[in-house]
Amino acid sequence: MTEPALLDIRGLRVSYVTRAGELPVIPGLDLSLRAGEALGLVGESGCGKSTVALSIVRYLGRSGRITGGQILFEGRDLVTLGEDQLRAVRGRRIAMVYQDPMASLNPVMTVGRQLMEVPIAHDGCDAARARERALAMLREVRLADPEAVMDRYPHQLSGGQQQRIVIAMALIAEPALLIMDEPTTGLDVTVEAAVLDLVAELRRRHHSAILYISHNLGTVVRVCDRVGVMYRGELVEDGTVRQIFTNPRHPYTRGLLDCLPTLGRDKRQTPLVPIAGQVEPAWARTPGCGFASRCAHVEIGLCTSRAVPLTPVEGDAGHRVACVRADALPRSAPRRGVAAAHAAPASSRPVISTHRLRKWYAAPRGWLGGRRAPVSALVDVDLQAARRRTLAVVGESGCGKSTLAKVLSGIEVASAGRVTLDGVDVGALPVDARSRDVKRKLQMVFQNPDSTLNPSHTVGYAIGRALRRLADRPPSDVAGQVARLLEVVKLRPELAARRPRQLSGGEKQRVAIARALAGDPEVIVADEPVSALDVSVQAAIINLLNEIQSARGATLIFISHDLAVVRYLADHVAVMYLGTVAEFGSVERVFAPPYHPYTEALLSAVPVPDPDAAATRILLEGTVPRASEVPRGCPFATRCPRKVGAICDDVPPPIQQLDVEHRIACHIPAKELAARQVPLAPGSAMMGAR
């Protein structure tokens, strides 16, 4: 390493000043990044990843303060740089891409003007030259029709397009360092794959160094050379991507890998292992290893007496780990849990099913009464959920999966077709009109942990009220029942007195599950219950849902956009696209050829946390079409990479029944599909074996 580092952070200390005093969140961090290198920073929320990124550009806000150390960038210390000099560095030499593209773009300025502003401000370009550069950059981020995009406003673009614009804006000044803070969180899996590919490609062309922050190890593999694992404001392990993934030495790194659902895992063979406990804030610091309180290999005294520095891993150059017991740990962690006992056999009659279910929304009428066609959210959906099984519904946003959840639960009413619950048609019944028994039988777990519980009510009240309303017999001892339910979801009964704002996201979601369980429901509809949670918390919630489902014999309808989670949890899968079911079948069938071309594309987009996995990506062009632009034939025809011709546009695809359960809606004969498609990437197998 003779080349001087582009970015060299030495002993960085950052504190947040609050009413409670000064809280050190980064107690002393060393980090270096060479020119053109890409470093991934991973860790759970609250580990200080974003604080590091914000410290580099000194955007810590009013409460954050750098209390010590140096941030050497191109030989200059950014910590002591004056505001004027700093401005010259920001944007020009260091650019940043944040998680939410809509928040980074000015909604009242056209994309073109915002892009042109950068070279005009930083390089003193004239407008014509700036426009030229902006156009060239838009072409580079592979936006179709850049001339037209220049004149659009941010809200006229999709989330993926917006993020491309933000990336273009960051790269247009040819920065030496590009900081990306969770740039693909919140994007659909297909869009995420495309953005990751783009970043990897741009890196090769622009030689910018990248500091890539993510909680998802799978995405880091695609983009980075090196990975740093952060915990409580400290680096606990760093090394090349390959070293970290094939030979993780820190128990925390292993924990992060073990809780990650991948396409190669399912609940029967390789259960997810969540990391025990939760991140403690950095200021509640004890001497010794910060991870000790959650570590399964902790040795009190050895680990907790003194600070643990990063030390090189023997025989593995460039790989460092901060764990005193790293050498004593087994080289590969034994998988916990063997094949799970399978749940009771499903009865043949589905507990809940839909038949030609349709839902459309009347389009708002214009001022002069011009009538527009209604917007279809669900088109002839036929699904069956077997008793005591998990049915997963997957698809990109806008595919109708949440509408389906709402119709099943009665929050919305079907426009046509049937929803049969235990032989009763409830599709036309809004939830108010459903009988108490139907309400008891079907409960829902919602997506957003912050809005699922009423902030004014205690946990005990929320669960107790559900018990009073839904339980079969009037509970004489509500408090006792609440405590019992809290135990079912692995929470301490004392939590009953808390209010939601005193709980973490994972705890809130557990309370929401306990509330749904109050009436001992037969069907639980879970609408993206883990998508807002950290990977480690996500694993625990998934395990909990799985356990409840098999122990209580409930049917779980699991709505998700995450195919890895679905692969892990589901027994049956429905792949939805634009309100139609593209493919339905048992999880083994759906995740093996023949696939529907859409399933194939979705699967290929899932990030695989394995540096050796061959990237056989099928990139979907464009975005989900607007309701008014849906072709008459196959809804997927506009983006299908296997489109056969005009028949796809004009004739609705036939439903090919491949076996009792498996069916695909496609014009291409299944045999032909199977012949052309490859099974899942082999990389997932490695994860299972490790």
Add this chain to the structure above:
Amino acid sequence: MSTPDALTPSVATEVLVPPSVATPRAGTGGGWRRLGALTESAPATVGLAIVFAWAMLALLAPLIAPYAPNASDIAALANPTPSKAHWLGTDHLGRDLLSRILWGARPVLVIAPVAVLGAAALGSLLGLAAGYYGRVIGLVITRACDIVLSFPVIILYMIILAHFGSSAWNIIGVLTLTKAPIIARIVRGMTLDLREREYVAAAKMRGESGLYIMLVEILPNARGPLVVDMCLRTGYNVIIIGVLGFLGIGLPPPDPDWGGMVKDTYGMMMVWPHMALFPCAAISSLVVGFNLLAVGLRELGLRD
């Protein structure tokens, strides 16, 4: 409850540690603790002190007022300016201003808050119903509110009070009627947002009635901005009570009424300005008190 063996270890290893940062106001906060939290904001502290001081003065007026409010001191008429005997002087009929201001605080501090509570109760119900049910009910309620709000209020007060006569109850009624639509608008706006929350959907899914959802699930979460607004409205009501007194449709004489005191004496402003200015100062200080309290409450609300 039986658990499949293989799943037990993975979940049993989870020790759910309590969040180690205990929230400062963990547990159930009592009324006194809430009051203590108010002192964290300077405007709230000052506002609360002013309002509290006026409340005490009004409460103790029979004990601390040096004279009876309507007793006139003919001797003082020669020189009604502030003196040892009459700290704030007397009015044109020789009545002690200090005593009249203290006694005059009593009706104001009853009418203004009671009218606000009435308006809040009526307005909240209307706003909740308009926001939660939408469509026809919402349309009817919002239009009715718009109609009330489109009247010039002073004219409305004059018509109503002239017709029904001026009394404390009628003033409360008029204030409630004209303030409720404003509160209804605020509550409706918040309800439109809050009714989309997932906890409302969860309540529907366990079959709660509309009234329960509105009062137990939605209203408590709207209380922050509502309380701030109620504080502001109380201040405005103090002004309106003054205006009504000034227009001669306030509380009937001879009992002291701040607005009425200004009306009786503003003609002598050039000669004896204190007669009108002291009651004006009383009105202003009370209004400022309520406004500061509202500002402070908003500040504290934003902080959480």
